[in-house]
Amino acid sequence: MKFEQIITQAALAGLVSDKQADTSAYTPKLLSNSEQETIWEHIRTQLQQCSSFVFAVAFITADMLPPFKAVMADLAAKNVSGRLVTSDYLSFNRPDALAELLKIPNLTTKIAPLAGFHAKGYCFEHQQPDYQTLILGSANFTRSALLKNYEWCLELNSLKQGQLVAQLHTATEKLWQQSQLLTPVWLENYRQRWQVVQQLSPAIAASTMVNQEAVTPNQMQRPALQQLAALRQAGAQRGLVISATGTGKTFLGAFDVQQAAPKRFLFVAHREQILRKAKASFQRILGGFDSDYGLLSGSHQQLQAKYLFATIQTLTQPAVMRHFAPETFDYLLIDEAHRSGAPSYQRLLDYFQPQFCLGMTATPERTDDYSIFQLFDYNIAYEIRLQDALAAGMLCPFHYIGLQDYEYQGQLLTDKAPLRQLVAPERVKYILQQLEYYSYSGIQVHGLIFCSRRDEAKELAQAMTAKGHPARSLDGTTTIAQREHLVSQLEQGRLEYLVTVDVFNEGVDIPCVNQVVMLRNTQSQIVFLQQLGRGLRKFAGKRYLTVLDFIGNYQNNYLIPLALTEDHSLNKDQVRSTLALEPVMGLSTITFTQVARQQIYASLQRVKLDAFIKLRRMYQQMEQRLGRIPLLTDFAQQHQLDVEVFAENNQIDNYYQFLNKMKAAQPTITKQQDAWLTFITQELLNGKRRHELLLLQVLSNQFQLTTAEYLTLLQQHNCKTDPATLDSVKAILSLDFFQVKAGKQLQADKYGGQSLINLIADRYQLNQALWQQLQTSAWFKKLWQDVLTAGLLRSEQYQADQAFTLYQKYTRKDVCRLLNWPLDVSAPLYGYRVGNHDCPMFVTYQNDAAKNARSGVYVNYFLSPDTIRWYTRSPRHLDSAEVKKLLERDEQGNYKVTIHLFVKRSDEEGKGFYYLGRCQVVSSSVVEINLPIPGKKPRATVAMNLQLQQPLNYKMYRLITGKKF
Known part of the structure; x- marks a missing residue:
């Protein structure tokens, strides 16, 4: 079709009637x-x-x-x-x-x-x-x-x-x-x-000022205060608040002290600067006489104050601690509570016996095995993360720009770049150009630059100062007094930048910071968010934070989109989506320049995101949070990772095997029990159909269920109840579906070879041996029910009354099962299979023409958000049996075979394809053509346009095609 015709049809569809012409990418639309x-x-x-x-x-x-x-x-x-x-x-x-x-x-x-x-x-x-x-x-x-x-x-x-x-x-x-x-x-x-x-x-100028009127609890603090009061009422003596930097943790502590009304209160932090600011905030909320508030630090000894603010270093000195009886303070608050695993904090907590102890932190996760959650009795009073805080307008919005780092002699910097490359005059010039280009919000810049090396920070600060941008470096060797002096100079505008290494990740409050610059490889999501958080506090005249991330050829670049979106799923699709769509989060934006995006893609391709070492770390963090062996259900409920990764990891078949590798103390299970767990993990944990999960969950507790009761159960969960689906459920749970070769053995043999259920007359019954094992082995039953519960939680993202859910991912094996086919024929399925009623089509959108034996002509591509050009395999002709079957119509003129379209961008995305919906052949577009094949005779194929029942939405069309909508 000529482009003039496309535009004409688009105009007719948008301005006359959608029945006049096919919807297309060029149709008028309301934004x-x-x-x-x-x-x-x-x-x-x-x-x-x-x-x-x-x-x-x-x-x-x-x-x-x-x-x-x-x-x-x-x-x-x-x-x-x-x-x-x-x-x-x-x-x-x-x-x-x-x-x-x-x-x-x-x-x-x-x-x-x-x-x-x-x-x-x-x-x-x-x-x-x-x-x-x-x-x-x-x-x-x-x-x-x-x-x-x-x-x-x-x-x-x-x-x-x-x-x-x-x-x-x-x-x-x-x-x-x-x-x-x-x-x-x-x-x-x-x-x-x-x-x-x-x-x-x-009034216009004043409109950009931060409101400094009387402080009242914000939308994070109100529910947190309610939960803290409920904790104390329930008899809890300790609690933990997890709150993103800048969301008002200190004021929250003051409000809770106000409602708890202790006789004496102790606030502990690791720096005097924090104490002074906290003291001012508490006095603003609590009021009273100045003499009620005191500092305990190296230079202050106001031991009798009703509200005492103490550094951990001074307070835990034996001579100082002896001034206080263990019951002196009714309420103890520990700021930056993730530090509480240190010996000094342990001495503090072992000695004092307050009626209530509150810990506050933005990052409770630790890289060692110490559990902050255990220290606070696993009582999480409230938790608010970065995206929630941004959405609630509690933080200053940011514009993140991921841009390429300087190319030294034509090569991007790597993790091991020598100092001469990092501080080369050309790189310094390039950095300053970018800082000037992307600018900042406010009258003048107040910038923090994060480097990876002390010598780099020192030389960079000197070079920037020489270029007219006053800067100073500081690191772990800089004294507290020097740090505070430099921070004061930054706040006053005497310095434009502080260039830091290993400091300012936490425990510093510089609200005026309006530009954060990252000149180092991202090693940790936690550290990335800590550094980003340095600029997220609201401040008079600051309407946004500029974040400039200089991205080189670094091994861990893939962590950047994970950190920005706080994604812990270990799912590569989420990372690809962030890179492709550059999501907007409230008033905050994420933007990658082209080269920077390519570097992150390259890093993502090199890493195995669900590698066992990463699963181990997620497990350890969850274990610290819970104080026990975490189960799949815990991960699913707390959205800490996508539980399906435990089914897809090639080192394990089920979660029991994972726990063995983690050396978690647990009873052993039999080989057959392990096979049953492998089956429900590999085949049902993904939750893509809940029928089998619901049936097994009930049978695990009551052995049998009538078919009428099962139908009622399915109807209660809005599930399909047609005979074909019920037959498919039986084929899955009897393992008949898996009576096909998988390598040298039948798939069914991998799962123990025994049917999990029997359908006798009108009753479903659990396998007798399985039933006995569930009654006699408590640990096996716990693991069994855990998989079923986690699978049902995961199933909430799928429509129960449809075989497929739009824009979810499915493998060829999933499709065979969900189309109710009697056998798993996914191995020879390839691009499509014309069944009696359904035809699934699998399209890898970005074909590699160099590897395609049929050159680049045989390429399926979208003409518009609702139409894709599709080719059959070759040789095929208009009179080929499968083509005739695909085009066959009933007496009413409807196609007999329903086409389901599944698409992924490239083979690098794994086995899953996005479901894009049902299609119909545009009959006028069907044509037989000859495909040129290098070095061989042309081969016939049939080309046709397929029109989607529902046009792709803006984001999915961009994600699949990379084109405009």
């Missing part, structure tokens, strides 16, 4: 902000694929420019440029925002001369095919408008000869010719005019 997508994501996609663009927007704010600059940097590498027209209307646009536009070399900006200029339009030119995309509506180029506000924008696609495009082109060119070029001279004149307006309207 708005939601949890699923934002207007910015559509604009970003258009930018990434256009040949040029013109924006006409009245208002621009600096808080939307960092991710825009990252996209523009990639476009500059492709020699793509754009034009922007904005205004000085109402003096809304701040001079600093306009100044940032001047830093973008491939963007030309002009100022519209029109009073009342209020346009909001985004126009993109595309080549091959040659067309334009227009996004017109209510959204200015501001963070709120593009990410959050209730806005309407219409996206239209048109050929150049279209009247609407011609009118808009004329209007745009006229506006461009009338407008004045944004220059430093014009900007300085505007700055003076703007300042006059601000002086006349002080």
Whole structure:
């Protein structure tokens, strides 16, 4: 079909009737902000694929420019440029925002001369095919408008000869010719005019200030206070609060002390600077006389204070501790409680006997075997992580930019780069250029730079200072007094940057920090979040945090998207999705430049994300949290990882075998018990159909169940109850489905060769031997029920009344089972199989033409979000039996065979395919063609268009194709 016809059909579908033509990628659509997508994501996609663009927007704010600059940097590498027209209307646009536009070399900006200029339009030119995309509506180029506000924008696609495009082109060119070029001279004149307006309207300037009125509990603190009170009422003596940095842990502690009303209170931290700030916060909440509050540190000995704030180093000195009786304090609060495993804290907790002890931390996980959770009796009073805090507006939003590090002599830096490369003048120059380009929020920069080596930090700080950017380095050898002095200089603006190594990951509060720079390999998700958190506190005049991550050729780059999204699933699909879609989190954005993204992909390909060593670490963290051997259900309930990884790991067959490798003390089980556990782990734990799980769960407790009772059970869980599905359930649990070769043995033999159930008359009965084992072996029964419960928890992500759930992943074996086929024929299934009623089609979207014997012609590809071009295997003709069967219709004209489409981007993604829904053949598109094969005669195949019942949504279409929507 010619492109003109595609655009015509798209216009008819969007503006006349969806029955007029097929929906396509070019259909007019309404854009708005939601949890699923934002207007910015559509604009970003258009930018990434256009040949040029013109924006006409009245208002621009600096808080939307960092991710825009990252996209523009990639476009500059492709020699793509754009034009922007904005205004000085109402003096809304701040001079600093306009100044940032001047830093973008491939963007030309002009100022519209029109009073009342209020346009909001985004126009993109595309080549091959040659067309334009227009996004017109209510959204200015501001963070709120593009990410959050209730806005309407219409996206239209048109050929150049279209009247609407011609009118808009004329209007745009006229506006461009009338407008004045944004220059430093014009900007300085505007700055003076703007300042006059601000002086006349002080409310405008005050709008960016943080509210300093009376403090009341926020939305994190209110439920936490309720749970802390409930803990004490239940008799608990210790509790732990896990809360992201900047969410108000100190105020929470003060509010809880207020409601507990102790006679005397002790606050313990590891630094005097923390004590002083905590003391001020508590006094703000609790009130009272100054004499009620005291410090205990190397320089202060106010031992009699009602509310005492002490450093752990001073307090635990024997001579000091003897001043207090063990029952002196009713309430003990330990800040940065993840440090409590140290001997000094142990002495503290062994000596004092408060009525209640509260620990507070942002990162309770430890790399050693000590359990902070055990120390606080496993009482987690409240937990709020980074994404929840951002969504609740409790933290300063951030713009993360993952950009490539400097190429030293044509090569990206690696983990083992020598010092001369890290501090080479060219690299320092490159770093400073990026810091200037991506900028910061506020009047001046207050930056933290994280390095990996002391000598690097020292030389980098010296080099930056020599270039006019005052900086100082500090590390673990820097004294507390020196640190506090340097922090004070950063806060006062006398220093622009602190370059740090092994400090400031925690325990420091510098709210003014508006730029965090990472110049080191990411070794840990925990450390990454700690360093990110240094800039997330709200501060007057700071509307966002700029995070610049310089990404080299590092082994652990794959940890970056995991850390940003707090993803602990060990599922590579989640990482790929983050890289491909660059998700928006509230008002925070994630952006990777092209080279940086490629480096992370390369790192991801090298790592086995679900390797046993990683499972071990997740197990140890969960064991610390629970104080016992964790089960699969614990992981599933707390969303700590995807339990299916235990079924997919090639070193184990079931969780019992994993526990053996962990040397967890447990009873042994028999070979047959192990085989039964392997079966439900390998085949049912994924939860993709809950029928078998529900049946086994009931039979495990009552031995038998009538067919009528089973049907009622399925109906209660909204499950399919058709005869074919019930027959399939029986085939699965009798192992008949697995009577096929898997290597040198039958699949069924791997699972013990015994049917798990028997269907006698109208009753399902559990295998007698299995029933006996469940009654006599408590440990085996616990493991058995654990797999079933975890599987049912995992099944909540799937629709019970459908064979497949849209956009979930399935293997060929899953498909055979869920289509109710009598045998597992996944091994010879390959690209598709035309059954009597269903035809699953498996498409690997990014085919490697070099490895494809049929060259690059035999490639299935999407024409639009609802249509894919598909080819049969070859040789096939229009009169081939399987083709005729696929195209056969019933008396009403409906196709007899239902097509199910499964797609993945590449073979690197493993065995799973995304389910994209049911399809129908577009009959007019069916054609027999000859495929050229290098060195051989052409072979016949049949090509056709398949139309999806439900067009792909924006994110899935991008994820699969990498194209615009």
